[in-house]
Amino acid sequence: MVSAAKWGATQVVRRVKGPIKSPYYTFEDTKNWATNNTALAAENLMLALRAHGFDSCPMGGFDEPAMKRLLNLSDDQHIIMMIGAGERADNGVYNSQFRFDQKQFVHYV
Numbered sequence: 001m002v003s004a005a006k007w008g009a010t011q012v013v014r015r016v017k018g019p020i021k022s023p024y025y026t027f028e029d030t031k032n033w034a035t036n037n038t039a040l041a042a043e044n045l046m047l048a049l050r051a052h053g054f055d056s057c058p059m060g061g062f063d064e065p066a067m068k069r070l071l072n073l074s075d076d077q078h079i080i081m082m083i084g085a086g087e088r089a090d091n092g093v094y095n096s097q098f099r100f101d102q103k104q105f106v107h108y109v
């Protein structure tokens with residue numbers, strides 16, 4: 001509801017004033033937006049890798065400060081996830097893979 005009000009207020013101000021320099025979105029709002037979109041792009045990358053015969057593995061648990069130092073990133077830059085990618089090894093999957101029942105997550109309405 002709050003987001004809808006913010007969106008509405010932003011649209012009104014844009015109509016009256018043109019492009020706005022200080023929108024009603026907070027830093028957290030835009031960070032969430034960027035995180036969601038980057039995660040979708042990451043998913044597309046992983047699907048594209050698979051389509052080209054490669055495999056990949058997303059990772060959220062890593063030493064972000066160390067990774068930022070390695071990549072020369074600044075304090076206001078944020079790493080959404082790391083993706084390992086490459087050719088599948090015959091012995092690459094060494095435990096049985098576990099999948100939850102789809103019915104737990106997908107509901108048709």
Ligand SMILES: Cc1cc2nc3c(=O)[nH]c(=O)nc-3n(C[C@H](O)[C@H](O)[C@H](O)COP(=O)(O)O)c2cc1C
Binds near residue numbers: 057058062097
């Ligand atoms: C966004 C995201 C972040 C993940 N982060 C980690 C991680 O930090 N460490 C880890 O062991 N697995 C992580 N996983 C899980 C692995 O990428 C992988 O899905 C898991 O090892 C199961 O492999 P499988 O899908 O081939 O069965 C993450 C998965 C997702 C979707």
